[in-house]
Amino acid sequence: MEKEMIYHTLFILLLIVLSVMLLICLIRAVKGPRVADRLMAVNMMGTMVMVMISILALLLQEGYLVDICLIYAMISFLSVVVISKVYIGIYEEQHHNQEAAEGGNADERV
Amino acid sequence: MLMNAFEWIRLIVGCLFILTGMVIFFTELFGVFHFEYVLNRMHAAAMGDTLGISACLIGLMIFSGLNFTTLKMFLIIVFLWFASPVSSHVLSRLEAATNDNLSAHCEIYEDLEVLERELAAAKEDKNTEMKEASAS
Numbered sequence: 001m002e003k004e005m006i007y008h009t010l011f012i013l014l015l016i017v018l019s020v021m022l023l024i025c026l027i028r029a030v031k032g033p034r035v036a037d038r039l040m041a042v043n044m045m046g047t048m049v050m051v052m053i054s055i056l057a058l059l060l061q062e063g064y065l066v067d068i069c070l071i072y073a074m075i076s077f078l079s080v081v082v083i084s085k086v087y088i089g090i091y092e093e094q095h096h097n098q099e100a101a102e103g104g105n106a107d108e109r110v
Numbered sequence: 111m112l113m114n115a116f117e118w119i120r121l122i123v124g125c126l127f128i129l130t131g132m133v134i135f136f137t138e139l140f141g142v143f144h145f146e147y148v149l150n151r152m153h154a155a156a157m158g159d160t161l162g163i164s165a166c167l168i169g170l171m172i173f174s175g176l177n178f179t180t181l182k183m184f185l186i187i188v189f190l191w192f193a194s195p196v197s198s199h200v201l202s203r204l205e206a207a208t209n210d211n212l213s214a215h216c217e218i219y220e221d222l223e224v225l226e227r228e229l230a231a232a233k234e235d236k237n238t239e240m241k242e243a244s245a246s
Binding site: 003006007010014017018021024025028034035036037039040041043044047048050051054055057058063066067069070073074077080081084085087088091092 | 117121125128131132135136138139142143148151152155158159162163166167170173174177178179182183185186189190193196197200201202203204205207208209
């Protein structure tokens, strides 16, 4: 069948291009100097994986893969929000401890 | 079996949408490696989250035709329209809260009224320039 061959080739090509882009995103996530860089790269990887899952759903003719894609979107959003909040909390706690320690030293000197 | 004209049009329109999506993803990657600081990179990265995945999924919706798969893909697009700005906002708050020397990368106004006065002054200058240009 000519039509199925065309779609099959197109989807495989798209999957290859998307995987190369995913690897480049991973480089950014490893290199990123700050925490926000890494989280942003992970968010971008999530977006590309969503497109890959949708392509696979059409390539394999399995409609339920799109449900998995929807749940993947929700979990990726949730993970970014939760990790950001947790990191802000940890940072403020460390900052508070440092200030308390410095304040304590200053008191001892007096 | 040869395809009829409708099938060809569907293939070409879908391919155009997916190509647009791929170009936007590529731009996103280029921007992420080109800019120097996280808050600049975020501008490039947030584009692919909404526009790139929308274009790709609209192309795939055209391929898939009218069925429940299309509806679910539309749901994904709608969900990302709401979720992506929120996650970008949370990420930039994380950066602003944890960076100790943020003023090395961008201007910070401790008092917002200073910024408002500067903006108002710039607007008045622009208005007077436009009036002079139209008068001459």
